[in-house]
Amino acid sequence: MTASRKQIPQFSLEGEQNWFDDPQFVHLEDIASRSREREWVINPHRHTRLYQILLLEHGEASVTLDTEQFNLAGHWAILIPAGIVHSFRFAPNTVGKVLSIAETLIINNHAAMPAALHTTLLSTPTCLSFTHQEDCFSSCQTLVNLLQTEFNYPQVGRTTMIENLLGSLLIQLQRLQNSLPSHNSDDSLALRIKQLIHTHFREHWSVQDYASALNVGEKKLTRATQKAFGRTVKELSLERLHLEAKRQLVYTQKSIEEISHDLGYADFGYFCRSFKRLEGKTPAQYRQAAFTL
Numbered sequence: 001m002t003a004s005r006k007q008i009p010q011f012s013l014e015g016e017q018n019w020f021d022d023p024q025f026v027h028l029e030d031i032a033s034r035s036r037e038r039e040w041v042i043n044p045h046r047h048t049r050l051y052q053i054l055l056l057e058h059g060e061a062s063v064t065l066d067t068e069q070f071n072l073a074g075h076w077a078i079l080i081p082a083g084i085v086h087s088f089r090f091a092p093n094t095v096g097k098v099l100s101i102a103e104t105l106i107i108n109n110h111a112a113m114p115a116a117l118h119t120t121l122l123s124t125p126t127c128l129s130f131t132h133q134e135d136c137f138s139s140c141q142t143l144v145n146l147l148q149t150e151f152n153y154p155q156v157g158r159t160t161m162i163e164n165l166l167g168s169l170l171i172q173l174q175r176l177q178n179s180l181p182s183h184n185s186d187d188s189l190a191l192r193i194k195q196l197i198h199t200h201f202r203e204h205w206s207v208q209d210y211a212s213a214l215n216v217g218e219k220k221l222t223r224a225t226q227k228a229f230g231r232t233v234k235e236l237s238l239e240r241l242h243l244e245a246k247r248q249l250v251y252t253q254k255s256i257e258e259i260s261h262d263l264g265y266a267d268f269g270y271f272c273r274s275f276k277r278l279e280g281k282t283p284a285q286y287r288q289a290a291f292t293l
Helices: 030-040 103-108 135-152 158-179 185-203 206-212 216-227 232-249 256-262 268-279 283-289
Strands: 024-030 040-048 050-058 061-066 068-073 076-080 086-091 095-102 126-129
Touching: 024 030, 024 135, 040 126, 050 103, 050 135, 050 232, 061 076, 061 126, 068 076, 076 158, 095 103, 095 135, 103 158, 126 158, 135 158, 185 206, 185 216, 185 232, 206 216, 206 232, 216 232, 232 256, 232 268, 232 283, 256 283, 268 283
Parallel strands: none
Antiparallel strands: 024 095, 040 086, 050 076, 050 095, 061 068, 061 086, 076 126
């Protein structure tokens, strides 16, 4: 195995491989605290069992989330689920906050953080603009500043305060997402199917499975995805599986058989044939090419 492959970072907290798996872990820091010393560039990496929320307050950022790139300026929220490969290139002196939250804290704390947030707001990586939403931005800023105070000056009831402030912040971001344009019935349905695919792609759901989960007809579902993405539900599901396969080939040391099993394939040969049909290379060839560039 090449040295370059071993250096592909997969951290619980970027740059900190000795972080313990504390199910209540929450961390808040300035964007500049890690970026300034690295000339404002954070190379591709991913976090294990950590969600991250970046609140961009001032400056510019080029953000890559998996295969999508975003060029942001002004006020933005960047949402990164656990396991998503991401990188940043910030303009010098960019101002903002980075909030890291243990996945289990969000999933299990239904009192402060409704379960729906895990399947909607935090199911897929995204960037949310605060354009024309200054009140929402001010509210999010206030909540983040209150979180900072709790971290800096521990007092009685600190854990409860942090959990409730986190829940309030996530709800504000959910409201922001819901307020953005493109929420007619077809666009809203397309967003929901994309979120479901992200959650269930390893289970190889059929179009009927997705239609049943959304309580709509298969034809209506296909029309919505064709309109929004130019692809069918099956094509979107296969693309998500293929993306995860490529990600694991490059960013993990799992064997190809283990990756096939992790992605829900009962037939290893079928996985290899499917991968080659989409990529033009076998999984082994793709992995080798990634580390000989």
